Structure formats: structure tokens, C-alpha cells
Amino acid sequence: MIRPDAQLLLDIQDLHASVEDKPILKGVNLQVRAGEVHAVMGRNGSGKSTLSKVLAGHPAYRVTGGTVRYRGQDLFELEPEERARLGVFLGFQYPVEIPGVSNLEFLRVSTNARREKQGEEELDTFAFEDHVHDKLKVVQMDPAFLERSVNEGFSGGEKKRNEILQMALLEPVVAILDETDSGLDIDALRIVAGGVNQLATEDNATLLITHYQRLLDEITPDYVHVMAAGRILRTGGRELALELEQTGYDWVDQELAAQGVA
Amino acid sequence: MASSVLAPVQERGRAALEHLGLPNRRQEPWRLTDLKRLAAVSKLPASASPLSTPLPPSLEGVTRLVLNGFDDPLAGQVLPEGITALNAEELEQALGHTLDRCGCAQVWPVEFNHAKAEQILALRVRGQVGPLELVLAAGAGLNATRVLLLLEEKAELELMQVLLAEGASAHSHVLEVHLGQEAQLRHGVLATADGASSLMAHLAVEQEPRSSYALTSVVQGWNLGRVEPRVVQVDGQAQTMLKGLAVTGAEQQLATHTAVRFDGPEGELDQLQKCLAGGQSHAIFNGAISVPRDAQRTNAAQLSRNLLLSDLARVDTKPELEIVADDVRCAHGATVSQLQDDELFYLQSRGIAAADATALLLRGACQEVIAQLPAAAQAWRPLERVMESLAP
Incomplete structure (x- = not known):
């Protein structure tokens, strides 16, 4: 939902970032306002996953230029955990398996870290169980997954549901979902997308990083951005995703060549 | 009664020690010690000093026996139904049989124990028996203890063994x-100390x-630790499960030497x-598995997973598989790693500092190992205890 007067949640200006001294992001500009759903599309290696990790604060990625303000605050001054507590959420493309750490305990600790920051009361074990059971419905998840170790032995679809469950618990202001659709069959995709749609409000925003149009059949974006060579090459509405689906990314090469990048 | 049986054992132990001398680094099992x-x-005087802090009460329904190497652990004790103490004749017949079978003769820590142990706890278990807890606490000096357990056909026992120590x-x-x-033994060992004491524990099964x-x-917190389960x-045609957690800090050295031998077909081993x-610190693991010719259709899996928590810590891990039989499944693996950035980042990205x-x-x-301890733990x-020792 586009409202020009809505609060600016994320303001990315000329962002440059490197991995192991290799520049990946080369001047990303993007503004995200409350209520909006943005899709960032692009080929493998275009920098879209890097963008998501830089925003969440992954230590392997080094910011070499530009600024990101989150609700007016310099995002890069904040540790990854502080970003999360303030409402920045990254849904992982490959959620990490953590043997021996109970999923329920992990979810409780992280939920309480966010609640504390919001001035809400911490939930004890019993209160949290009720709370989490309500949220399970968002992604139609079997409560048995709470008793297992974090993501250990989960299928691809179960891991992604677990990510959206975390999103439901943490109630982020800006949710960045990195290729949440990858590895999902159509039923799992619908459930995950349904969860994301249920959680979208006029006060928060969603940034979908995706390779394929099919996720956008389930979650309707307000804006579609095409990334290439570390920058946003073109921005449009939903029709841009449909155009990509039909024409592929070949025009990207031509445009980059015309700019002397490729 | 025990002393009459043990006297010749002590004599033999002393003779063996004299013959063996202290281990040296040219001997493979002691290369890293x-x-x-x-x-x-080896120079510590035998002592029965208790710990400076009292023991916590045992859980309800658990029978606790305390061994200090001198006093009779059964004095004033009512043993659970199904457990009886061996008499002198039975003891003489059974003592050392399993050690021999497991190849423990002329092994230094065993001979050292033979030479030093003054007291033995020897029990026979029949049927399903309530949980038993053996507490071995060393407040000072050397605490030399010896235990013999005979589980009869179809007997079932849950045994929690706790070894504690402080100071020198x-x-x-x-x-x-x-x-x-068809007997079943679920055996837990919790051996924790404050970093100054040493441990030599030899388990023959x-x-x-x-x-x-x-x-x-x-096992956690020993200045010098050596734990040797041999099965x-x-x-x-039997099942063996070995799950071990070894935690070292400061300048501690802890070695775990396990040995499992299949003297017949269709045996199973699940080891972590x-x-x-x-x-x-320095943690050492040596995991020997022996599958001779007649041990066909053995199914064994051994996994050694090691986590280095500092740049100066050291881990040596060595699987030692000796497989002669041809129709067997024997998997083994070893990893040494540090805490993964990706795991840490995943948790941080969920608001966890x-x-x-x-x-x-x-x-x-x-927890992956600790969760497997018997309930009495x-x-x-x-x-x-382990987490406190890991706190920075």
C-alpha cells in the first residue's frame, strides 16, 4: 500500500559493500515507507542477497560507502542484535541448524529480547507456550517442531515456515525476506506467502528478495526493483516483474553494456 | 573380607608397576600425555579426605553409595531389592576377569589402581533394579577405588557414577x-573438578x-584426566552406545581412550x-574399534566432534579402526572447528547478544550429551556445572 505521507522506514543512499575486499554493492539507492511491499529481483550474483545481509549486519560484509537510515537512525551504528530488537528482521535463505538448542527456547529468548526493547513484559516459559501456539497458526506449523533443535533435520519448507514463525513472534518493522521462496513446492510457498501477507500492516514494510515471479503471484508488491552489478537498475510496479517473467534478464545485459558496466 | 582378596592383587600390582615403570612418550598411548x-x-599419598562442601541430597528413589577407598561403602546401607554384595569366594572368582578380557593387564593406570586400592565394592544385580548412584569424592591425596558389577541374565540397572575432587x-x-x-546397563559418569585435581578412570565392560x-x-575440569572405557x-550380537563430553579449560589436559572389540558377529556400536x-588446554581422543574376522555384520559408527574455544587450545583426535571381517558397516568421522560465525549471526539477527x-x-x-545422562544426574x-566452567 503506497501512501506518500507514510513514515520513511528505510532510507538507503549510495550503499557500497564488499566481501573479502571484493566490491559487491556499488551504489544502491532505495527508500521504503510504512505499509509498502518491495520486491528486489535479479540474477544470481547481482548483489540482492548481499544487500539483505548488509542490512542485517552480517560480519563477513563490509560497508565501504553510503548510508542507511532506519527510522532516521544510522543503521550501521547498531550491532546485529540491536537492529533485530529495534525491528529489522532478516528471513534467511538458508536458515542455520543449531543442534542441541531447543527451538522453543531459542524462540522464547529472541522474542523476549525484542519485547524488552518495546517496553513489553518478558514472557515466562508458560506464557510463551500459549503465545507461540497462537503464532503457529500463521504458518500452519506442527507444534512438534518446537520441541526439536533449531532447524535440525527440518525440510526446506519447514525451515522457511520456522523463519516466518520467527517473523510472527518478533513483529518486525522492516522484514527482509531473502529468497524465502527458494526450494519450496507450491503448497509450501502458499503457506509461507500467506503468513507474510497476514503479518503485513500499514505500519510495517516488507522487502522480498527473490529470483522468480511466482512468489509475487502470492504476495503483491507495490514496487519491483531489478538489481544488476550491485545497483538497482530499474524500478517499476508489479508489471515489471511480469515483464521480467516474459523477457528474462537479457535486456539487463544490454542496459549494463550501454552504461559501460558489463 | 575384601582385604584378603585384595592383598595378592595389590602385591601383583606393585610388582607390575615396578616392572613397567612410569609410562614414557615413546609408548603410543602416552605419546601426548x-x-x-x-x-x-603417582606420588600422592592415599587419603580418604572428604570434600569441603557437603554432597547434594540424592533424588528420591535413588540409592547412593559413597566410596572413599577406605571405609566400607555398604556399612549401614540397605541395598535395593535385586542387588547383593558378592561374598569372598564369588569375588575371588570374578575379580579381574573382565579386565583380562578387555586387555587391561599390564596397563599402567590399572596396575596403579591394583597396587593402591584398599577397598572394593562388588555387587550382583538380578532383575529390574532401582537406580543406583556411586559417589567418589576426593578432598585430598589419592582416592583409589575399585568397583565390580555383575549383571545377571536379563538384569536391568541405571547406574549414575559421580567423581568429584578438589585441590591437590x-x-x-x-x-x-x-x-x-539380555542384560541392560544405562551408565552415567559425571566427573567434574576445579582444575587442580587429576583423574584416572578405567572402565572395563x-x-x-x-x-x-x-x-x-x-568429564570436565581436571588438571590431568585420563578416561578409558574398554568394551x-x-x-x-550386543548393543553398545558411548556418548562422551570432555570439557577442558586453562592448562588442563584430558585424554579419552575408548576401545570397543567385537568378538562375534552382528554387534552394534553407536559412539559420539x-x-x-x-x-x-589440550583434549585428546583416541577411539579404537576392533572388528576381527568372525565379527561379520558388525554395525559401528563413531563420530568425534571437537570445538576449539580459544586460539591456544589444542585437540588431538584419532579414530583407530582395525577391521578384518569383510561384511561390516563401520562409519567414522571427526571434525574440529570453532564456533561458526553463521550460527552466531543467526542468533544475533534474532536479537540475542x-x-x-x-x-x-x-x-x-x-546438552546433546548431557541430556543422555540417567535421571539421577x-x-x-x-x-x-559445565556451563559455569565455560563462562568467560
């Missing part, structure tokens, strides 16, 4: 277990067919050994 520390242990003390412990056909032996050991499946090494994320990951790493707060 800090022998100065071992020499210091050491445990020399030898346990022999014979499992009759003999399994008849269709018996099940499940050992979970959690023989005498006719194969985890080491967490911090400070400038770096230090808490580290603690949560370590807790998880330990809860009286000793094993996870909390």
Missing part, C-alpha cells in the same frame, strides 16, 4: 562390569549377546565423542 603431572599423581587430589578408579545375556550397554560420560562384546577445549548467543551455542553443544546439575 603430560608425564610430569602423571608422576605427581586424584582419583584412581577401576570399574569392571559383566553384562549377562564385558557384554554377552543381546545385552545393551549405554555409557554417557561428562568387549564377547560373542557379538565431543570435546570442548578452551584456554590453553553475542555473548548470550555464544553461551546458547555452547549449552546446545553440551539431575541432583548434580551437570549442565550448570
